[in-house]
Amino acid sequence: MSARPARRRAPQQERSRQMVERIVTAGREVLVAHGYDGASTNRIAAAAGISPGSLYQYFPDKDAVVGEVLGRYLDDLETRVSRAFLEAVPARDVADAVHATVVALLDVIGEQPDLHRVLAEQLPRTAGGRRVAFARRIDELATMALLGRGVPPERARVTAWTVVRTVEHVTTSYILERPGFDREVVVAELTRLVTTHLGGSAPGVS
Amino acid sequence: MSARPARRRAPQQERSRQMVERIVTAGREVLVAHGYDGASTNRIAAAAGISPGSLYQYFPDKDAVVGEVLGRYLDDLETRVSRAFLEAVPARDVADAVHATVVALLDVIGEQPDLHRVLAEQLPRTAGGRRVAFARRIDELATMALLGRGVPPERARVTAWTVVRTVEHVTTSYILERPGFDREVVVAELTRLVTTHLGGSAPGVS
Amino acid sequence: MSARPARRRAPQQERSRQMVERIVTAGREVLVAHGYDGASTNRIAAAAGISPGSLYQYFPDKDAVVGEVLGRYLDDLETRVSRAFLEAVPARDVADAVHATVVALLDVIGEQPDLHRVLAEQLPRTAGGRRVAFARRIDELATMALLGRGVPPERARVTAWTVVRTVEHVTTSYILERPGFDREVVVAELTRLVTTHLGGSAPGVS
Amino acid sequence: MSARPARRRAPQQERSRQMVERIVTAGREVLVAHGYDGASTNRIAAAAGISPGSLYQYFPDKDAVVGEVLGRYLDDLETRVSRAFLEAVPARDVADAVHATVVALLDVIGEQPDLHRVLAEQLPRTAGGRRVAFARRIDELATMALLGRGVPPERARVTAWTVVRTVEHVTTSYILERPGFDREVVVAELTRLVTTHLGGSAPGVS
DNA sequence: AATGAATGAGTGTTCATTCAT
DNA sequence: AATGAATGAACACTCATTCAT
Missing domain, CATH: 1.10.357 (Tetracycline Repressor; domain 2)
Structure with a gap:
């Protein structure tokens, strides 16, 4: 409660950043492999190794990912x-x-x-x-x-x-x-x- | 069903050609008006004045029409x-x-x-x-x-x-x-x- | 092509009416059995013995059925x-x-x-x-x-x-x-x- | 973890009671403002200023809160x-x-x-x-x-x-x-x- | 040939609930 | 205790395609 107050949130933000990274990377892969029409949110989530719901924790909708x-x-x-x-x-x-x-x-x-x-x-x-x-x-x-x-x-x-x-x-x-x-x-x-x-x-x- | 077998083909081909024409024209209109994603087969068939099923008599799939x-x-x-x-x-x-x-x-x-x-x-x-x-x-x-x-x-x-x-x-x-x-x-x-x-x-x- | 022109469409309309009937009946059953929140369109369609897509041939959306x-x-x-x-x-x-x-x-x-x-x-x-x-x-x-x-x-x-x-x-x-x-x-x-x-x-x- | 075992419970119970209070109050607000369907557990937890997970420490499920x-x-x-x-x-x-x-x-x-x-x-x-x-x-x-x-x-x-x-x-x-x-x-x-x-x-x- | 009703896998998205931290 | 990220089944709805008539 006193030692590292300022750095407290860093790990969380780091984790969050990594998830965004994974989703963006997966989105890029899927986009390249299947084209825009084939880039479904479920496919992107699967490629990122996460559940469809998780994707929406980081992006408001499909177009935001793309x-x-x-x-x-x-x-x-x-x-x-x-x-x-x-x-x-x-x-x-x-x-x-x-x-x-x-x-x-x-x-x-x-x-x-x-x-x-x-x-x-x-x-x-x-x-x-x-x-x-x-x-x-x-x-x-x-x-x-x-x-x-x-x-x-x-x-x-x-x-x-x-x-x-x-x-x-x-x-x-x-x-x-x-x-x-x-x-x-x-x-x-x-x-x-x-x-x-x-x-x-x-x-x-x- | 038996009378004029020999002359049968010509009119049929003509008819067929006309149908293709109507579908292509309708396809063009729909494509221009609604874009590729909005160009559903039902919409094209409707614009051509035919049933969705008939469209498949003349084209194997949507992309063939486009x-x-x-x-x-x-x-x-x-x-x-x-x-x-x-x-x-x-x-x-x-x-x-x-x-x-x-x-x-x-x-x-x-x-x-x-x-x-x-x-x-x-x-x-x-x-x-x-x-x-x-x-x-x-x-x-x-x-x-x-x-x-x-x-x-x-x-x-x-x-x-x-x-x-x-x-x-x-x-x-x-x-x-x-x-x-x-x-x-x-x-x-x-x-x-x-x-x-x-x-x-x-x-x-x- | 000449005998029964006026009655031609009757069977189709009859069939359509029956489908509406089946869906409404199924909707009523599901509504009674599962309540409004449990009355999903898929459930109603299944109860009516039809596919989810077919339901939408007869009703524009879920609330229309209910x-x-x-x-x-x-x-x-x-x-x-x-x-x-x-x-x-x-x-x-x-x-x-x-x-x-x-x-x-x-x-x-x-x-x-x-x-x-x-x-x-x-x-x-x-x-x-x-x-x-x-x-x-x-x-x-x-x-x-x-x-x-x-x-x-x-x-x-x-x-x-x-x-x-x-x-x-x-x-x-x-x-x-x-x-x-x-x-x-x-x-x-x-x-x-x-x-x-x-x-x-x-x-x-x- | 060892000092005052006997008196431990009272403050905890008090704290717990306060949490229940906050959740119930938040639940009422959300219920009134958004109706039953709009009263998601996340919304209630947010209104109570707690995490969605914590809500389940005090109530077994959504309907218990309501x-x-x-x-x-x-x-x-x-x-x-x-x-x-x-x-x-x-x-x-x-x-x-x-x-x-x-x-x-x-x-x-x-x-x-x-x-x-x-x-x-x-x-x-x-x-x-x-x-x-x-x-x-x-x-x-x-x-x-x-x-x-x-x-x-x-x-x-x-x-x-x-x-x-x-x-x-x-x-x-x-x-x-x-x-x-x-x-x-x-x-x-x-x-x-x-x-x-x-x-x-x-x-x-x- | 022609119909159009029927299909059903697929879409983007939500949310009650769980669980690793 | 508390967190909040993660889950995944479920939702309403679409549409290219098929098939009984």
């Missing part, structure tokens, strides 16, 4: 891509900025390609909005960068929008389709495509 | 885009070919944007394969065109693949996101992006 | 009690009218005492309103009768209300409690109680 | 009504006795009308028996009173039973239905109804 799984992935994706983009833009030339962004994106997607597939193919209203919202954020950053390079506002917006969609989907397609060529090749190709369009000096063809 | 709806849409899309591409490639320069293809694609998508949205956002493994298959066909054609222009084989393949994915997804995004700028602007932007990359003379900025 | 069971009972009760009351009031003296009403009420309740018990003890918002509404209807009729006999309006309302509640609950209690005396004895007692209060000549004590 | 809440209410009701009845019967005339009893009953019910409503409308077998048991006790007292006034035994029993049910339900209905007239009016009406029936001199109409 939302957490996707949310974490998107948090990671957004953080890393944003950072790559923001770090690359000011210092170096266009080619380097594009290259860094593409690589960051491929890194993230490549770590959980199956999850990204579900996200890309079945985004069930849960995550669709977020993806678009992030794309718009990047749109704005890219627009700013273009304005800084003297591109007229209207053109800047269109160009930014187009280029962002291009990078987003070409990287996604590379992971999902697994075409027969190496990652570096796509990176180079995509970088060149975007860089040229943005009017920077194209990187040499490797 | 598949047929999407299949026809993709048939149309593929036919028109292929034609635009094939007609444009030989005669004119790169910019024209790209422009014609982009316009054809936007035309098709624009005619049934809601259906395309369902296809793009909810395609539940039903249609994913077909879309990729068509993209690969266009990949090959584009590769051929590049080879004809002296591009080395490996580069040709990568460039074709990248450009095809770019056009596919930027057009789709334009329809689904409804960003604030005019269609002609995107067409010009996308055409310029692709044309420049392919090494053709970029079209003048309108 | 409502139908209780509704039919209350329809019967209201019809017979109203008739007894209305037929007795004009022609004969007060004692006869009261007597006829009490007998009618005991007849109806006595036919399905267990159902009446559920109704009286667990009326789960489903039927509560109806019971009160019917009581109010009788209130009005009784008030009218009293006004016709020269009772001042305010007194008439209170007296009618009191007497109606008395008859309603004493009869219900007799069925539910099964006290040790004969039905005729309660009928006589209740008739005398009410008749005296209404100022009529009390019937002789049997 | 039973205790209703039991206490009925204890109060029985005590006060019995006293009013017993005090009134010997000394004064019939009208006064009935009047005193009716007033006592309305007092008790009026103090916790919402609880009485739950008791009357949703008593899930938990309390039904007790209510009947109390009514029977009053039956006996009333029968005795009637026998003392020279009424033949069989008649006395029936009359007592009838009158007790009448008073019980008319008062309850007055609280639950909230008809438009004042309490004194019902008291007068009910007193007159019963008194007349018992053969006493009816009180003057106020």
